[in-house]
Amino acid sequence: MSKLTALITGASSGIGYELAKIHAQNHYNLVLVARSSDKLANVKKELEYQYPVSVQILALDISVAVNIQKLTDFTDSQSIRIDHLINNAGIGVYGKYWETSVEDHLKLIQLNVNALVALTHHYSKKMVAHGSGKILNVASTAAFMPGPFMSTYFASKAFVLSFGEAVDSELSDTEVSLTTLCPGPTKTGFEAAASGMKESGLFTKSKVATAKDVALDGYDAMMKGNPVIVSGLINKLNVFSIRFSPRSWVIAITKSIMKPVN
Ligand SMILES: NC(=O)c1ccc[n+]([C@@H]2O[C@H](COP(=O)([O-])OP(=O)(O)OC[C@H]3O[C@@H](n4cnc5c(N)ncnc54)[C@H](OP(=O)(O)O)[C@@H]3O)[C@@H](O)[C@H]2O)c1
Secondary structure (H helix, E strand, O other), rough: OOOEEEEEEEEOOHHHHHHHHHHHHOOOOOEEEEEHHHHHHHHHHHHHHHHHOOOOEEEEOOHHHHHHHHHHHHHHHOOOOOOOOOOOOOOOOOOOOHHOHHHHHHHHHHHHHHHHHHHHHHHHHHHHOOEEEEEEOOOOOHHHHHOOHHHHHHHHHHHHHHHHHHHHHHHHHEEEEEEEEEEOOOOOOOHHHOOOOOHHHHHHHHOEEEEHHHHHHHHHHHHHHEEEEEEEEHHHHHHHHOOOOOOOHHHHHHHHHOOOOO
């Protein structure tokens, strides 16, 4: 059985589940985190049946600070060395900012930003001390522009990208790397979880990737130690063109894509 272990947040579905599967195929033991214990139990059963790996599951809401502590206490107390940290769990809130619940926006920031920052800190310190390790933080192509109708989501992903590039640069003289994965629209449970988002042009007008393809792109880039990976050719072209476009145009175009279809 493998001696290397990957910790993956948001591993019960979508991109996180596919990243868990790729790691199992490559014989990594797994620590998987999400809120739904039944879904996690199914993933554990499936992966342990198919691959020679051990899968530990923790049903925790990591938007709550005390649960982040529970997670790090668990791996520390069990002396589980985390070789790959995948900060994938993330949520969106869709709608005009002032018409949506501020509690939902604050929860989004707790999960998309605070949990990712806290876990990156805890495990990067251990990885540097140990002399090896890889971190994959899941941002989005949303990181490259402001996003009307998903203001805090786009801003949280801009944070994840900027934070990741900076920390990866600080890590350059160590054996540890941090890769930021930027997927475009991807077929997962994400748009259903961000109520109303399904009705936006983002998913009806854009080319939607599979979670498996996105996960493979992220895994490959992380293994190579690349700082940033934008998944998919069209997304790469879009992100490239944003660099040369006036900010006001970018916001206007994003608004027209993000607005409710009806
Ligand atoms: N789908 C897209 O179009 C897209 C595009 C760009 C970037 N992304 C990013 O990709 C990442 C994965 O999303 P996905 O598309 O795969 O969506 P998903 O299928 O909805 O997966 C989200 C995962 O996060 C978990 N999660 C949600 N809230 C949590 C919490 N408070 N504590 C712990 N786990 C929590 C969910 O499990 P439970 O519900 O069981 O907790 C689930 O496993 C996110 O960071 C998202 O922002 C997605």
